Amino acid sequence: MELMDEILRLLRQGDKRGLELLFRQFYKPLVMYALKQLGCREEAEDVVQDVFVKLWECQRFEAIESNVRSYLYQSVYNRCMDVLEQNKEIRVELSDNALGFTDEEMPDDEDWNTRMDEIYAAVENLPPRTKAIFKAVVMDGKRYKEVADELEVSVNTIKTTLSRAVTTLREQLSDKAFLLLLLLL
Secondary structure (H helix, E strand, O other), rough: OOOHHHHHHHHHHHHHHHHHHHHHHHHHHHHHHHHHHOOHHHHHHHHHHHHHHHHHHOOHHHHHHHOOOOOOOOHHHHHHHHHHHHHHHHHHHHHHOOOOOOOOOOHHHHHHHHHHHHHHHHHHOOOOHHHHHHHHHHHHHOOOOHHHHHOOOOOOHHHHHHHHHHHHHHHOHHHHHHHHHHHHH
């Protein structure tokens, strides 16, 4: 029996060994493929891990049929496009907000400190777990994977929590304070 047939058989039986074999076979080539799309190794690794996690969670092995390679590459490509679109939205929002600071309006030290105090106060009002994740990633500069390992959650959970935190902070902060927050991200 060919390796791919064996992997599909194990996956369809719900045997994690199938996922492990699939991961070993395709992880590195898929990361290289995602890296070409994204230009960032950490994002590429996150995308590939997300694809494997979703594949296992959704249990869509019947839909794959025989061409596992095509399914995985297409899934990684689609996820890369999602990430690029999200990054584009963040860059567009940042550039739009950056227009809010003219040279005359650029905050002086006192104004900067006031806005930073506003940010810190808003962060303190986040739910405890969200606050801990936000502080670890944004203020302590830890990698998503590192925080996920410390808290024993998935990298996706870290990303989702951060996204929700930024949305919450956007609602609570003044435009100028939110711009400074975006610069920290």
